[in-house]
Each structure stands twice: as structure tokens, then as C-alpha cells.
Amino acid sequence: SQQGEEDPQALSIQEGENATMNCSYKTSINNLQWYRQNSGRGLVHLILIRSNEREKHSGRLRVTLDTSKKSSSLLITASRAADTASYFCAISGIQGAQKLVFGQGTRLTINP
């Protein structure tokens, strides 16, 4: 299966701490993306990292990709209560680059 698998399934930290979520997958990819979802509503695109990239930054977000280990991580620095959400990795395979396969997500809770 191409499906990305997030780890941990749930994460609870104090405001101001850093949060790290991991994603593993099984096949070759075109790119890997991270999305955020608040309260079961629409997903918000965070970052896309291509298979030939190793690291990308966007504000307080840092994504790494290790294609040899078939894994990615999302780091959120200096967490805020508003970061409380579910985070999904989604992989885009070699065939059909715009078809994304999502994992089951990590539920992140930021405690004030």
C-alpha cells in the first residue's frame, strides 16, 4: 500500500513547546504533502516537499524527507493553542501525481 502512516496517533504538549510528527510510506513518491484539519472540516495545505528535496521551511513549520528511509517529519516550533488540529501526511505516487493517499493523521493538542 502507498498509504502514509503517521506517528504518533495523538500528541499532547504544552504551549510553547515543539511538536514533531512522523510519516512513513512504502512506495516511491513524486512528492509528499502535509495538511492540517480543524474539527473535521476542510483540510488546509501546509507544505509540499518533492522527492528530490530534503528539507523545507514555512514560518514555524519545518518538513524533512528521507526517501531512503521512506519517511518524513513535520516539526512545529513554538506551538500555540491555535495549532490544535489533526495533521495528515499525503503521498503522491509516481503514477498519477495529483492523486493523494492520506494517512490516518496525528491528533495534536496544545495545552495552554
Add this chain to the structure above:
Amino acid sequence: DAGVTQSPTHLIKTRGQQVTLRCSPKSGHDTVSWYQQALGQGPQFIFQYYEEEERQRGNFPDRFSGHQFPNYSSELNVNALLLGDSALYLCASSLRTNFYGYTFGSGTRLTVV
């Protein structure tokens, strides 16, 4: 610049009925994809439309069908509804030639009773 618009936001249907969900993509986007998200799960790819044709399809039965119109908007139709079809249905739009990820709508919550 309007994002992705989905309608209706909530819907309750009876088993065996048919339902149509609608999606208007983000301005400038030409590709529409549909996803089904069961409670507590990640979204599952249903199908994708580009140039008014179904281009890719996930592992969903023929009861799920769709359409894309010349203005790039799209419909998802589900026939002979089952209780298991209850889910959040998400529409996502993108640009075929310059893919930087999807813009998702807020979804339609379908409940089948």
C-alpha cells in the same frame, strides 16, 4: 479570491436514496478531486476530473459517479445509498500544469439513516 465552495454543508438521506453534492473550484484551478473521509480516518480518494473527463479513480464502486462542467465546477453523485456512505465528502481543486497541492473545500457532511 474565492476558495473552494461546496454545497450543501450538511445532508441527511435515507438508505437507497440518491444524492448529489456540488463543488466550485478555486478561481484559476481546472482540476477537481473528490475525497471521502469517514470519522476518525484520513480522506480516501474517490476520483478526479479534468477537462470534463474522469482521469483517475480510487477504489469506489460504480454507485459513485461524477461530472465536471465547462466552468470547472463538479458534481459527485452517489446512488443506492448505504449506511456506510455516511462521511464527510471533500472536494479539492488544483491546477493541472502547476501542482503545488490541493485547495480543499469545507466539505459536505452526509448522514445516511
